Amino acid sequence: MYKVPLNELKEKIRQGAHLTEEELDTKIKVKINDLSGLISEEGAAHIIANELSIVIVAESGRLKIKDVYAGMKQVEVLGKVVSKTTVREFDKGEHKGKVGNFVMGDDSGTMRIVCWHDQTDIMADLKEGDVILIKSGYAKENNFQQKELHLNERSKVSVNPAGESVGEVRQGLSHERKKIEALKEGMNGVELLGTVVQIFDPRFFNTCPECNKKAVETEGGFECAEHGKVEPAQSYVLNLVLDDGSGTIRTVFWKNQTNNLLGKTEEEMSKFKEDLGSFTDVKTELLGEQFKLVGRVSRNDMFERLEFSVQLVFPAEPEAEIKKLEEGN
Numbered sequence: 001m002y003k004v005p006l007n008e009l010k011e012k013i014r015q016g017a018h019l020t021e022e023e024l025d026t027k028i029k030v031k032i033n034d035l036s037g038l039i040s041e042e043g044a045a046h047i048i049a050n051e052l053s054i055v056i057v058a059e060s061g062r063l064k065i066k067d068v069y070a071g072m073k074q075v076e077v078l079g080k081v082v083s084k085t086t087v088r089e090f091d092k093g094e095h096k097g098k099v100g101n102f103v104m105g106d107d108s109g110t111m112r113i114v115c116w117h118d119q120t121d122i123m124a125d126l127k128e129g130d131v132i133l134i135k136s137g138y139a140k141e142n143n144f145q146q147k148e149l150h151l152n153e154r155s156k157v158s159v160n161p162a163g164e165s166v167g168e169v170r171q172g173l174s175h176e177r178k179k180i181e182a183l184k185e186g187m188n189g190v191e192l193l194g195t196v197v198q199i200f201d202p203r204f205f206n207t208c209p210e211c212n213k214k215a216v217e218t219e220g221g222f223e224c225a226e227h228g229k230v231e232p233a234q235s236y237v238l239n240l241v242l243d244d245g246s247g248t249i250r251t252v253f254w255k256n257q258t259n260n261l262l263g264k265t266e267e268e269m270s271k272f273k274e275d276l277g278s279f280t281d282v283k284t285e286l287l288g289e290q291f292k293l294v295g296r297v298s299r300n301d302m303f304e305r306l307e308f309s310v311q312l313v314f315p316a317e318p319e320a321e322i323k324k325l326e327e328g329n
Contacts, residue, residue: 002056002069002072003141004056004057005186005187005188005296006042006186007184007187008186008188009045009046012054012056013049013052013056016049016052016055017054024048027048028044028045028048041185042186061076062076062077063077064107065077065106065109065111066109068111068139068149070139070147072138073136073139074135075134075137075149076133077104077106077133077134077137078106078132079106079131079132080104080106080129080132080166080169081102081126081127081128082104082105082110083128084123084126084128085101085102087099087100087115090210095227098116098120099116099117099120099210100114100115100120100123101113101114101115101148102115102123105169105170106170107169109170110169111147111148112142112146112148113132113149113151114148114150115151116152117152119151119155122157130159130160131159131161131165131166132158132159134151134155134156134157135155135156137150138152138155176190176191177192178191178192179244179245180192180243180249181246181247182246183297185298186297188297189296190294190296190308191293191294192249192251192292192293192308193291194244194245195288195290196240196287196289197243197287197288198241199241200239201276201279202258202269202272202276202279203237203238204234204235205234206222206235207232207235208224209230209232209233210224211224211226211227212233212235215230215232234266236255237255238252238253238258239252239253242291249308250305250308251295251308252307252308253313257310261286261291289315290315290316290318291313291315292315293308293312293313293314294312295309295310295311296308296311297309
C-alpha cells in the first residue's frame with residue numbers, strides 16, 4: 001500500500017464519490033466497527049475507495065510531483081531543477097560509493113531527488129533551470145515524513161530532453177492555516193500559529209551519516225540497518241507544547257528545525273548534551289514566545305495523542321496577523 005496522507009486519501013474519496021466530509025467519516029466509522037476495530041482509519045478509507053472503484057494512485061505513466069507517494073516504484077516524472085548539493089563519497093567497509101541530491105519541481109510542487117553511485121555523474125553539469133526527465137525512480141519517505149525520489153542503477157535520467165518543457169515551478173505545497181482543535185491525523189502542509197507554553201529538554205541520539213536513520217550501538221561500535229558499521233553522526237530532537245487558544249498540541253522539532261527555532265548551531269547544541277542544566281535559560285526565554293509552524297499531523301499510538309511534526313518554523317509577525325484579521329482572512 002502506498003503511503004498516501006490520510007487527508008489526501010479522504011479528499012480523493014470525497015471527490016470521486018461526491019460525499020460530504022460527514023458522510024465519509026460515517027462510512028469509515030462503520031467499516032472500522034464492521035471489522036471489530038482491527039483496522040486503522042487509513043485502512044478503512046482504502047477499503048471504501050476499492051468498494052467505490054475510486055482510483056487513489058495512478059500506478060503507471062508520467063506523474064505530477066504531487067501525485068508521487070512513498071512506496072512507488074518505476075516512477076516517471078518531468079520537472080525543472082530548483083537547486084542542487086555537492087556529491088559526497090563514503091567508504092564504510094562493505095558500503096562505499098557516492099551520493100548527491102537535487103531538488104526538482106513542476107507546477108504541482110517540488111521534491112528532493114537522491115542520486116546514488118553512478119547516477120551522481122549527471123550532477124556535474126546540472127544547472128538550475130535544466131529540465132529533467134526521470135524514469136524508473138523509486139519513492140521513499142525520509143525521517144521528516146517528506147517524500148523523495150531515489151535513483152539507482154536501473155533509473156534513467158535525461159537532461160533537457162528534446163521536445164520537453166516545464167512551465168513555472170510551484171515552490172512547495174500550499175500551507176493552510178488550521179486551529180489546533182480542528183487537526184486530524186494525516187493532515188500535511190498545515191500552518192499553526194500559537195504560543196509556547198511548555199518546553200522539554202532536547203534528546204540526543206546517533207544516526208547513520210549516509211541515510212540519517214538511527215545507528216544502534218553494539219559491542220563492535222555502531223551499526224545502521226541499511227549500511228552496516230558506521231561512524232555515527234549526532235542528531236537531536238526537541239519537543240514543545242503549542243497553544244493557540246483552541247487547544248494545545250505537542251510539536252516535534254528535528255535537528256534542522258531545532259536549530260532554526262533556537263538560532264543555534266550544531267556545535268552550540270552539542271554543549272547541551274554535556275550539560276542539560278545549561279538549557280534551562282533557553283527554555284525560560286522560549287516560554288511565552290509566538291511562532292508560525294508548518295508541518296504534518298501524526299498520531300503517537302503509544303500515548304494515544306496527535307502530534308505535530310515541524311517542517312518549517314517562523315517567528316510570529318503580529319502586524320501581519322493583525323492585517324489578516326482586518327481583511328477577514
